[in-house]
Amino acid sequence: MATIKDVARAAGVSVATVSRVYNGSARVREDTREHVRQVATDLGYSPNGAARSLITSRSHTIGVLLPDLYGEFFSEVIRGIDLAAHRGKYHLLLSSARHEGPELEAALRSMRGRVDGLIVMSPELDAGAARRSLPENFPVILLNTPANDAAYGSMAVQNFEGARAMVSHLAGLGHRRIALIRGAERNFDAAERLRGYRAGLDAAGITPDPALEYAGDFSEESGHAAAGAMLRRSERPTAVFAANDCMAIGALSAFREAGLRVPQDIALGGFDDIPMGRYMEPALTSVHVDTSALGERATMRLLDALQDGTPRDLRRETLPTTLVVRRSCGAHSG
Amino acid sequence: MATIKDVARAAGVSVATVSRVYNGSARVREDTREHVRQVATDLGYSPNGAARSLITSRSHTIGVLLPDLYGEFFSEVIRGIDLAAHRGKYHLLLSSARHEGPELEAALRSMRGRVDGLIVMSPELDAGAARRSLPENFPVILLNTPANDAAYGSMAVQNFEGARAMVSHLAGLGHRRIALIRGAERNFDAAERLRGYRAGLDAAGITPDPALEYAGDFSEESGHAAAGAMLRRSERPTAVFAANDCMAIGALSAFREAGLRVPQDIALGGFDDIPMGRYMEPALTSVHVDTSALGERATMRLLDALQDGTPRDLRRETLPTTLVVRRSCGAHSG
DNA sequence: TTGTAAGCGTTATCAG
DNA sequence: CTGATAACGCTTACAA
Numbered sequence: 286m287a288t289i290k291d292v293a294r295a296a297g298v299s300v301a302t303v304s305r306v307y308n309g310s311a312r313v314r315e316d317t318r319e320h321v322r323q324v325a326t327d328l329g330y331s332p333n334g335a336a337r338s339l340i341t342s343r344s345h346t347i348g349v350l351l352p353d354l355y356g357e358f359f360s361e362v363i364r365g366i367d368l369a370a371h372r373g374k375y376h377l378l379l380s381s382a383r384h385e386g387p388e389l390e391a392a393l394r395s396m397r398g399r400v401d402g403l404i405v406m407s408p409e410l411d412a413g414a415a416r417r418s419l420p421e422n423f424p425v426i427l428l429n430t431p432a433n434d435a436a437y438g439s440m441a442v443q444n445f446e447g448a449r450a451m452v453s454h455l456a457g458l459g460h461r462r463i464a465l466i467r468g469a470e471r472n473f474d475a476a477e478r479l480r481g482y483r484a485g486l487d488a489a490g491i492t493p494d495p496a497l498e499y500a501g502d503f504s505e506e507s508g509h510a511a512a513g514a515m516l517r518r519s520e521r522p523t524a525v526f527a528a529n530d531c532m533a534i535g536a537l538s539a540f541r542e543a544g545l546r547v548p549q550d551i552a553l554g555g556f557d558d559i560p561m562g563r564y565m566e567p568a569l570t571s572v573h574v575d576t577s578a579l580g581e582r583a584t585m586r587l588l589d590a591l592q593d594g595t596p597r598d599l600r601r602e603t604l605p606t607t608l609v610v611r612r613s614c615g616a617h618s619g
Numbered sequence: 620m621a622t623i624k625d626v627a628r629a630a631g632v633s634v635a636t637v638s639r640v641y642n643g644s645a646r647v648r649e650d651t652r653e654h655v656r657q658v659a660t661d662l663g664y665s666p667n668g669a670a671r672s673l674i675t676s677r678s679h680t681i682g683v684l685l686p687d688l689y690g691e692f693f694s695e696v697i698r699g700i701d702l703a704a705h706r707g708k709y710h711l712l713l714s715s716a717r718h719e720g721p722e723l724e725a726a727l728r729s730m731r732g733r734v735d736g737l738i739v740m741s742p743e744l745d746a747g748a749a750r751r752s753l754p755e756n757f758p759v760i761l762l763n764t765p766a767n768d769a770a771y772g773s774m775a776v777q778n779f780e781g782a783r784a785m786v787s788h789l790a791g792l793g794h795r796r797i798a799l800i801r802g803a804e805r806n807f808d809a810a811e812r813l814r815g816y817r818a819g820l821d822a823a824g825i826t827p828d829p830a831l832e833y834a835g836d837f838s839e840e841s842g843h844a845a846a847g848a849m850l851r852r853s854e855r856p857t858a859v860f861a862a863n864d865c866m867a868i869g870a871l872s873a874f875r876e877a878g879l880r881v882p883q884d885i886a887l888g889g890f891d892d893i894p895m896g897r898y899m900e901p902a903l904t905s906v907h908v909d910t911s912a913l914g915e916r917a918t919m920r921l922l923d924a925l926q927d928g929t930p931r932d933l934r935r936e937t938l939p940t941t942l943v944v945r946r947s948c949g950a951h952s953g
Numbered sequence: 954t955t956g957t958a959a960g961c962g963t964t965a966t967c968a969g
Numbered sequence: 970c971t972g973a974t975a976a977c978g979c980t981t982a983c984a985a
Contacts, residue, residue: 286731286754288977288978288979289978289979289980290978290979298956299956299957300956300978300979300980301955301956301957301958301981302954302955302956303979304979304980304981305954305955305980305981307979308980311954311955311981313954313955314954317954317955329754329755331727331728331731332728332731332732332978332979333731333977333978333979334669334729334730334731334732334733335668335669335670335672335673335678335732335733335978335979336669336673336732336961336977336978336979336980337732337978337979337980338669338961338979339667339669339670339673339961339962339963339977339978339979339980340960340961340979340980340981341961341979341980342961344669344733345729346712346733354694354697354698354701355698357691357694359694360688360691360693360694360697363688363694363697364688364689367688367713367715371715371716376712376713376714376729376730377712377713377714378680378710378711378712378713379710379712379713380710380711381701381705382705394665394666395668395679395710396710397620397665397666397667397668398667398668398669398670398671398962398963399668399669399680399733420620420663421663534898537898538898560895561894561895561898564868564871564872564895564898564899564900565898565899565900566898566899566900566901567900622961622962622963623962623963623964624962632971632972633971633972633973634962634963634964634972634973635964635965635971635972635973635974636970636971636972638963638964638965639964639970639971641963642964646970647970647971648970648971651970651971666962666963667961667963668963669961669962669963670961670962670963670977671962671963671964672963672977673961673962673963673964673977673978674962674963674964674965674976674977675963675964675965675977676977732978
């Protein structure tokens with residue numbers, strides 16, 4: 286591969302001149318510029334990014350650490366991130382893994398020197414320790430992370446309010462036995478949605494019943510399993526709130542297999558409002574989250590922080606959620 | 620940020636020793652190793668990736684160039700790529716854009732020196748020129764690209780066979796007026812699926828009618844529009860094959876808005892078998908493509924090629940497709 | 954406008 | 970087993 290030296294030699298100029306041609310900045314005489322360009326393309330030269338970012342200490346790349354890449358939620362987040370990054374002419378260095386403890390450190394280590402900033406989705410409730418391994422004074426935006434982490438800028442979603450609104454809505458339809466399929470253990474969003482669920486019941490004058498809080502982990506299978514467990518009870522709930530849409534989908538298929546009609550026999554609501562929800566039968570009532578905006582905003586903030594001279598952005602930005610009523614909750618089906 | 624020099628100084632050793640500790644390879648006395656490690660973590664040191672890859676000329680990263688990040692198809696491809704990359708301890712440098720001509724060159728340029736190999740999805744029929752800007756003798760796997768490109772290894776799916784099977788199936792159900800919603804103009808997959816559509820009609824003794832081939836671009840909106848156009852005809856088709864599932868979904872909602880029942884009034888089939896399809900009402904008959912395997916296989920091949928000593932892998936690997944019959948085509952609904 | 958030369962933070966090659 | 974030191978490919982004062 287041709288280097289800057291090869292080009293300089295072939296063009297009969299110094300490497301500095303070639304460099305200047307590529308950085309546009311400094312002035313180079315028009316004809317030398319053209320000549321260099323010509324020689325460079327002939328040789329198939331393009332600057333080596335590693336060398337460049339070594340000297341400039343800028344990579345024009347942002348690192349993205351996600352716990353997973355599966356499902357519409359994450360792909361929407363990435364799309365949002367990509368949107369904003371592309372707009373700002375930044376690249377994305379992607380790493381997906383359960384970023385706890387050593388894993389996180391390893392991922393960060395390997396990104397050292399290759400990224401100008403980081404977007405980290407770390408929804409673990411007790412990830413404080415892991416988070417300590419994030420470099421100090423390095424631009425980071427945390428996604429869906431507990432609020433008590435004042436050391437970094439962060440983005441969150443109105444989990445509590447959204448969940449409460451959903452439960453209030455179900456209660457308003459006359460349901461009293463409203464079950465919850467919980468999100469992943471030790472997950473921040475899941476914990477908040479649980480709080481919202483209980484608050485919603487409270488507001489409706491319903492005493493929360495621990496037996497109606499089913500375990501789940503945000504996966505379709507866990508939703509399916511939880512729904513199965515409900516059906517084996519003597520007195521099954523009349524409405525179910527799944528802490529995300531994937532689990533709602535799993536629950537729906539379990540109900541269907543059991544011969545239950547949704548919403549006539551049992552009402553169903555989800556959370557996230559992934560695109561798929563609107564096409565299901567019945568269409569899924571859910572709590573809408575502008576997922577791609579989550580990634581997009583995080584990236585925009587990070588890019589801002591990357592402008593030098595910008596003071597550290599330690600704010601917490603919360604995305605609103607809105608209840609989207611479709612047919613699965615029974616409000617529309619008469 | 621602490622550099623190797625800082626660590627060396629603080630530990631009272633040379634930079635060479637610190638380097639050796641981090642590369643594991645060479646022998647270092649146990650206690651010096653431990654000491655260095657200790658000092659390094661105290662200082663929060665981790666090696667600079669740019670410097671490292673500059674000297675080793677290896678980045679442990681593969682570049683991924685996709686035309687888009689929208690929808691389940693691409694997210695599945697990325698997930699497959701990530702799966703294999705993660706397994707091989709490689710990172711992903713992502714770039715999404717319409718990679719034609721100058722755009723492609725720019726993207727490649729910015730990846731120079733930062734990636735060890737490339738996965739490029741370039742389904743443009745006439746992208747030969749663009750592809751010439753791919754570096755020679757650089758490991759590349761092309762995704763969904765015309766076959767006539769013998770200069771690079773590539774992955775493809777059985778577009779032709781899948782489309783033909785779908786049309787044969789519809790014809791077998793008694794349909795004679797089978798419409799097609801075409802994929803994007805100048806797109807390789809789209810062209811192949813069109814060929815398959817015509818071949819399927821041929822095999823059933825039906826004369827292809829250009830008026831039944833509706834324009835589309837793989838987007839939901841274009842599917843919706845095409846369906847609308849069909850309904851405005853005096854004699855509408857009895858079955859529709861959309862060249863991908865997104866367009867099928869768009870068509871479905873157009874039919875529904877017009878008060879048509881699928882499959883009773885009009886049969887519908889798609890292509891790709893995205894996860895959403897199985898949850899729709901009616902569930903979507905489609906041509907199954909193992910999309911994540913597409914990305915995964917491409918990555919595995921690339922990683923293989925990255926082992927030095929491996930001869931250039933110029934093969935073309937084709938992923939099989941299978942017809943998945945669900946309710947939207949009417950075969951199951953009686 | 955152009956060239957010289959000093960790094961950027963590593964690893965690799967030699968000596969010791 | 971450890972230490973100097975020369976690269977790697979580039980940018981950027983500083984000189985000319």
